[in-house]
Amino acid sequence: xxxxxxxxxxxxxxxxxxxxxxxxxxxxxxxxxxxxxxxxxxxxxxxxxxxxxxxxxxxxxxxxxxxxxxxxxxxxxxxxxxxxxxxxxxxxxxxxxxxxxxxxxxxxxxxxxxxxxxxxxxxxxxxxxxxxxxxxxxxxxxxxxxxxxxxxxxxxxxxxxxxxxxxxxxxxxx
Numbered sequence: 001x002x003x004x005x006x007x008x009x010x011x012x013x014x015x016x017x018x019x020x021x022x023x024x025x026x027x028x029x030x031x032x033x034x035x036x037x038x039x040x041x042x043x044x045x046x047x048x049x050x051x052x053x054x055x056x057x058x059x060x061x062x063x064x065x066x067x068x069x070x071x072x073x074x075x076x077x078x079x080x081x082x083x084x085x086x087x088x089x090x091x092x093x094x095x096x097x098x099x100x101x102x103x104x105x106x107x108x109x110x111x112x113x114x115x116x117x118x119x120x121x122x123x124x125x126x127x128x129x130x131x132x133x134x135x136x137x138x139x140x141x142x143x144x145x146x147x148x149x150x151x152x153x154x155x156x157x158x159x160x161x162x163x164x165x166x167x168x169x170x171x172x173x174x
Contacts, residue, residue: 058081116124
């Protein structure tokens with residue numbers, strides 16, 4: 001009787017302890033998520049501060065040069081900095097324009113596309129089938145030629161292999 005009561009008390013304490021551990025684990029997971037988010041925010045701020053510091057440094061050197069009449073010595077480095085910044089910006093613009101063009105083309109083709117008819121699909125599949133057969137034939141031929149090579153020494157086999165590859169692969173590229 002007393003053993004059952006003791007077991008019940010122990011079971012309740014274990015259940016309570018387990019519940020407390022589960023709650024602590026959930027809180028730790030939340031803290032971990034918050035720390036990751038905070039770390040990402042800090043890295044973003046560091047990058048932003050670094051960019052602003054470069055701008056401030058350039059402004060400081062420009063003002064300092066103007067005050068002390070040293071603009072002629074600073075002009076090449078300032079020009080280089082702004083040329084580099086301009087080039088990076090133009091490259092980003094070109095990349096963005098290309099991406100936008102591709103997206104617009106894709107959207108236009110989806111909007112204005114006529115569904116292919118069964119005859120067209122059949123022709124495409126037949127053409128792909130013929131292409132795969134031709135490619136398989138060339139791969140098989142290359143495999144047979146490689147198997148026929150005797151390997152008396154390594155240099156001779158490399159030379160033969162490169163000659164065979166040239167003979168077989170050149171027609172593939174045409």
